[in-house]
Amino acid sequence: MAEALFARRGFAGVGIQEVADAVGLGKSSLFHHFRSKAHLYLAVLHRVLARIEERLAPALEAVGDPAARLDACIDALVDALAEHPTTARLLLRGLFEDDDFGGGAAQELRAAEETLARILGRFDRLLRDGIEAGAFHAVSAPHTIQTLVGATVYHFASGEFGDGLLGRPLFSAEAVRRRKAELKGLLRRGLVRPTETGGST
Amino acid sequence: MAEALFARRGFAGVGIQEVADAVGLGKSSLFHHFRSKAHLYLAVLHRVLARIEERLAPALEAVGDPAARLDACIDALVDALAEHPTTARLLLRGLFEDDDFGGGAAQELRAAEETLARILGRFDRLLRDGIEAGAFHAVSAPHTIQTLVGATVYHFASGEFGDGLLGRPLFSAEAVRRRKAELKGLLRRGLVRPTETGGST
DNA sequence: GTCTATACTACGATAGAC
DNA sequence: GTCTATCGTAGTATAGAC
Numbered sequence: 283m284a285e286a287l288f289a290r291r292g293f294a295g296v297g298i299q300e301v302a303d304a305v306g307l308g309k310s311s312l313f314h315h316f317r318s319k320a321h322l323y324l325a326v327l328h329r330v331l332a333r334i335e336e337r338l339a340p341a342l343e344a345v346g347d348p349a350a351r352l353d354a355c356i357d358a359l360v361d362a363l364a365e366h367p368t369t370a371r372l373l374l375r376g377l378f379e380d381d382d383f384g385g386g387a388a389q390e391l392r393a394a395e396e397t398l399a400r401i402l403g404r405f406d407r408l409l410r411d412g413i414e415a416g417a418f419h420a421v422s423a424p425h426t427i428q429t430l431v432g433a434t435v436y437h438f439a440s441g442e443f444g445d446g447l448l449g450r451p452l453f454s455a456e457a458v459r460r461r462k463a464e465l466k467g468l469l470r471r472g473l474v475r476p477t478e479t480g481g482s483t
Numbered sequence: 484m485a486e487a488l489f490a491r492r493g494f495a496g497v498g499i500q501e502v503a504d505a506v507g508l509g510k511s512s513l514f515h516h517f518r519s520k521a522h523l524y525l526a527v528l529h530r531v532l533a534r535i536e537e538r539l540a541p542a543l544e545a546v547g548d549p550a551a552r553l554d555a556c557i558d559a560l561v562d563a564l565a566e567h568p569t570t571a572r573l574l575l576r577g578l579f580e581d582d583d584f585g586g587g588a589a590q591e592l593r594a595a596e597e598t599l600a601r602i603l604g605r606f607d608r609l610l611r612d613g614i615e616a617g618a619f620h621a622v623s624a625p626h627t628i629q630t631l632v633g634a635t636v637y638h639f640a641s642g643e644f645g646d647g648l649l650g651r652p653l654f655s656a657e658a659v660r661r662r663k664a665e666l667k668g669l670l671r672r673g674l675v676r677p678t679e680t681g682g683s684t
Numbered sequence: 685g686t687c688t689a690t691a692c693t694a695c696g697a698t699a700g701a702c
Numbered sequence: 703g704t705c706t707a708t709c710g711t712a713g714t715a716t717a718g719a720c
Contacts, residue, residue: 294496311704378640424648425665432633439579447625464626472673
């Protein structure tokens with residue numbers, strides 16, 4: 283699959299030939315389905331973003347206690363990223379990489395950017411609502427989003443390095459479960475304001 | 484500088500020609516200083532890692548209250564990453580990217596990996612010491628390191644995306660100052676255990 | 685230590701047969 | 703819709719003059 287190749291080595295690091303071999307076609311056949319390499323790459327990226335958005339939608343649209351909503355979002359995001367080892371890497375590349383797509387695929391680029399903006403806009407609203415309601419500490423929403431992205435997307439994109447650090451595969455069921463627990467624990471203590479009724483001690 | 488080029492577009496995305504033009508030399512002259520493109524890239528990466536280690540050393544070697552040491556490390560790490568816009572991007576690539584350096588530059592690759600391991604080993608010890616001393620909550624040290632890396636390295640590597648999210652340049656003095664404050668606040672509440680004397684409320 | 689020239693390969697992309 | 707063949711460019715790397 284082209285997705286795995288681009289996730290591992292990025293837009294510039296993968297050749298059309300390689301993709302063609304992986305899907306069992308000739309180079310030229312790929313150009314019949316995608317006008318250029320940039321179109322192919324952006325189509326793959328957008329598909330990943332759409333999948334994330336779909337997985338996150340229920341949790342992001344839920345109503346109720348902000349802290350509970352946040353927990354649900356963390357669970358959904360981690361589940362979405364842990365589903366395929368390629369997802370986080372591709373997403374991380376889309377976030378920080380500054381490839382030159384030549385302007386020919388401007389429409390596909392904007393489609394991906396808009397999907398990303400929709401997802402982040404909902405996270406932003408969740409955080410701001412929670413702060414306004416007094417459920418969260420008065421943090422900066424953008425900075426918290428960045429921390430959240432780093433703690434999830436980067437984590438599952440860290441590949442062999444992450445495996446070595448954890449001492450076990452990043453995508454093992456145990457490591458995924460632990461990631462959720464660690465992250466929710468940190469946020470519950472660090473972001474959620476203690477309620478009046480019943481201290482934690 | 485080659486550092487800026489590799490930071491922006493990665494190992495595969497930059498050509499020797501481009502680097503040569505940037506430093507005002509001919510292509511062939513570069514091969515006189517570096518045996519191959521991989522050697523050049525890894526030399527750049529290692530230099531960045533060494534710079535980080537140098538900047539972090541004082542904070543990591545300090546003694547005293549674990550919470551204060553952690554704060555000092557956050558400050559030092561953010562300062563190091565904020566010094567040049569290329570540092571975090573190059574570092575992030577080194578962490579998650581899986582380029583094929585052809586095995587010819589195995590020695591340079593190991594040198595970079597060892598420097599990275601030294602830095603992370605010290606962070607690991609700081610966290611474990613703090614947990615053992617009862618100053619930190621009983622979190623997973625590797626997971627916390629991943630969160631920390633994501634919250635710092637990813638953040639300063641996020642480029643235009645981060646600029647847009649924050650509404651101001653990532654590397655502006657105000658944004659850097661805010662990053663430190665947000666991060667230290669999250670960790671003080673989320674990682675550091677409240678002391679017996681004097682609750683926060 | 686830097687240059688020109690070149691070898692050789694791979695790249696993205698196109699044309700046209702089937 | 704897939705193929706073979708090919709174009710033009712750019713890639714890494716080497717050889718050898720200065």
